[in-house]
Amino acid sequence: MHVDIGAALGTVADPGVDEDALDALDERVAAAHETIADGREADEFGYAALNLPDRTDPEMIREAVEPVADAEYVVTVGIGGSALGAKTVTAALADDPDRHVVLDNVDPEHVERTLAGLPLEDTAISVVSKSGTTAETLANFLVVREAYESRGVDWTERTVATTGESGPLRELADEEDLPTLPLPDGVPGRFAALSTVGLVPAAIVDLDIEGLLAGAGDVADDLGPSLYDTPAYAYGAVAYALEERGASVNAVMPYAERLEYFAEWFAQLWAESLGKDGRGQTPARALGATDQHSQLQLYRAGPRDKMVTVVRPRERADVPVPDPGNESLSYLAGADLGELLDAEYDATVASLSAAGRPAVELELDRLDARNLGELLYAMEAACVLVGELADVETFTQPAVEWGKRAARGLLAGEDTEETRTVADRPSYRID
Amino acid sequence: MHVDIGAALGTVADPGVDEDALDALDERVAAAHETIADGREADEFGYAALNLPDRTDPEMIREAVEPVADAEYVVTVGIGGSALGAKTVTAALADDPDRHVVLDNVDPEHVERTLAGLPLEDTAISVVSKSGTTAETLANFLVVREAYESRGVDWTERTVATTGESGPLRELADEEDLPTLPLPDGVPGRFAALSTVGLVPAAIVDLDIEGLLAGAGDVADDLGPSLYDTPAYAYGAVAYALEERGASVNAVMPYAERLEYFAEWFAQLWAESLGKDGRGQTPARALGATDQHSQLQLYRAGPRDKMVTVVRPRERADVPVPDPGNESLSYLAGADLGELLDAEYDATVASLSAAGRPAVELELDRLDARNLGELLYAMEAACVLVGELADVETFTQPAVEWGKRAARGLLAGEDTEETRTVADRPSYRID
Helix, strand or coil: CEEECHHHECCCCCCCECHHHHHHHHHHHHHHHHHHHHHHHCCCCCHHHHHHHHHCCHHHHHHHHHHHCCCCEEEEECCHHHCHHHHHHHHHHCCCHHHEEEECCCCHHHHHHHHHCCCHHHEEEEEEECCCCCHHHHHHHHHHHHHHHHCCCCHHHCEEEEECCCCHHHHHHHHHCCCEECCCCCCCHHHCCCCHHHHHHHHHCCCCHHHHHHHHHHHHHHCCCCCCCCHHHHHHHHHHHHHHCCCCEEEEEECCHHHHHHHHHHHHHHHHHHCECCECCEEEECCCCHHHHCCHHHHHHCCCCEEEEEEEECCCCCCECCCCCCHHHHHHCCCEHHHHHHHHHHHHHHHHHHCCCCEEEEEECCCCHHHHHHHHHHHHHHHHHHHHHHCCCCCCCHHHHHHHHHHHHHHHCCCCHHHHHHHCCCCCEEC | CEEECHHHECCCCCCCECHHHHHHHHHHHHHHHHHHHHHHHCCCCCHHHHHHHHHCCHHHHHHHHHHHCCCCEEEEECCHHHCHHHHHHHHHHCCCHHHEEEECCCCHHHHHHHHHCCCHHHEEEEEEECCCCCHHHHHHHHHHHHHHHHCCCCHHHCEEEEECCCCHHHHHHHHHCCCEECCCCCCCHHHCCCCHHHHHHHHHCCCCHHHHHHHHHHHHHHCCCCCCCCHHHHHHHHHHHHHHCCCCEEEEEECCHHHHHHHHHHHHHHHHHHCECCECCEEEECCCCHHHHCCHHHHHHCCCCEEEEEEEECCCCCCECCCCCCHHHHHHCCCEHHHHHHHHHHHHHHHHHHCCCCEEEEEECCCCHHHHHHHHHHHHHHHHHHHHHHCCCCCCCHHHHHHHHHHHHHHHCCCCHHHHHHHCCCCCEEC
16 A cells, blocks of 8 residues: 655645654654554554454354355345445455445345345355344344245355354354354454454455455554554554644545445544544545545535545556547547546545645555555554554544443333433424 | 424534524524525526426426336436436435446446446436536446447437537437437536436336425425524524534434435535535535444544434334344344334434534435425525525535546646646655
8 A cells, every 4th residue: 555645745735744743743653653563462452453464364264154155145234343344345356246235224124125135045144243232233133034034044054153252142153053253352343354353255255355364464564663664654643643733524535436335444443443532533435536526625615624535546447438529528539437537536636735635645556355455454553543642542432332222221111311311302393 | 304403402512502592593594595585586596496396397307208218227327416316316215226326436347347237228328417528427428328339239219318508418419319308597416406417317217206396395385584484494504503613514314224325415515515715514424323333433522523413214114123032132122123223313312412412303204205305405495595694605616627627638638737736746655
């Protein structure tokens, strides 16, 4: 992965980072790197995620999915970190990304329609919940099982469960003798893409999970004490510095449809890790070139509260644009769709600079397993670095617990502090 | 459409709007409403969009698509406002939303794969470009035509063109004698969902476009001078007041998978209309309940720079959760997936309030054509109101022109101010 911070420098952009400030920040990066390296060395909670390229055993995953490896489709039943990493990998790499379907919401109509559209006899299930109690995941899993049963398909022969050592999902898996995989120790869900949590569907559709881990491992091996030698840290340090200077929004805009899920995955990584103590950039998910016709007006002329992260592969498929045979379209003559997309990318970065708005470029040599592994790992390392620099608890998500308790209490019909708050919540209706 | 602003009041949230401030704002709403009513009366540029429910002729659309009305699939070739509204309607309402495919990006691999997956002999084309020169749209249309030709399918018999009175797309349509539809006068693309621009694919898959327009028309007829009597204005006024008080991000979080595209459509409407003169909320697209496991940590514990707009239908499909047969999942016993989703919705709004973060609720009686029409129109009216209150040029998007010129110049190999800026753009690589 290559990082270009040129369009984020203070000579170009406001907010922007002066080179002096970067030099000063680099000393803090060195200290943060030491904390990170120590955390990895001791396999501390969270930091352990950065050891996954070494720890994840692709062979174990391939063995666990062997009974379902001939399935044409795989449906992931999971939510948040138990779904986004897995979908990011298959969306980026599978010949046919539609072979991997995700049920990560409990919208009844959507769940029903999705299941109705799948040939269940040819569909594997990857159910993922660390605690085994996640409400959305377990409810969906119960519905999925019943759909298989009602269509006379044995779900127990098609299911791989990834779950912790105890809990209802583990009990159930043991009862039915399902193939199971453990979750990695000390790794929050949003940092688990490069583990069993993220790689089961990829293994089922036979992607190069070894290459993915190898690419991630290369970045892991190259983490060093200076942002000038470590692209992942350069990205994190610049994002941190821009946030300090007012860029409270980080618009992540891949120029590749296959990386649309990457932007979703990034959004969870960034928001849940860094959104605490009254700070943290808001990730805005975008897609180039499409969102030039939707969000670029705001990015160029709205508040100076954004950085734009553009991402692209350097190689694209060849799809020539046929001769338009029309004078006013002559600029398209002889072009390729990929050239057009790259021209839009270059134009967008330059147009942000022309308006004094900061951008950071991330480029992959090509969109393959190895490069995707580099990208995912680099963003994780960048996120951990920002957490160190901002002094927040990167690996927890305490603010979501209240709502989980409330939802469970509501369903169970309990009278708790949370359910009372829901019942008494303020209302001012305008109909 | 029902609006509840209770969770955005100053007694609950910070930022929040005190009732006194709302009363004061209501006087400005009355003045803005007069401007809007005058603009509609005179069919002025932009304001004309708010007359679409009366002006759009569904019969004309049904006649134009009659030659392709038996197609199983329809592919929209368009970008930005020429695609998002159309997809929002079919995604919300079609029995099978996958019947409508959108090519709104020029990613070569994606375009090629999408076309390879469609039975072109059974696929209608809706090509939409006001100027007829939009680079992405015209390039894609050329590629699409060639794909039909290479598979021996006559694209001229399957294409409906929606375009202005002149330009290359109009010329081409005339040459090939394609059915064409005009765009409405004085309506920017992002406000054109309720016109030919948004309704062609819906007509092809035979949705109730008359009901959609009728729902929109009901809201149009009810626009009045006070936010207390006009839900659309209540939403807009509160969004404006919250932005003034620091809510620079508007996270739009529908609790319905079928409204995921609505959030995309809203994001364009809001960003391109209001993102100017250094102001404008950044729309953050989210989805409930999924993003509770991704973004809620940030929304509750990050910077106090957000409002959250939740949206839900009041009716949901019945999908009971089967008996879990496990003590620790007993709270799911007897529940329905829809109940779970609604419990999550209630819990999220209350959990934002418990953290003092503002939320506004939008509810539809049910997700049908009529209610969707109400929602789309109400958001457009809200957006226009915010533009009046903020004193911005709601209906233009000047900041995107620079990049368009640059991309065209790059493709044509021209030496212009824009292409020189691209060539000289700052670079600071870290590899």
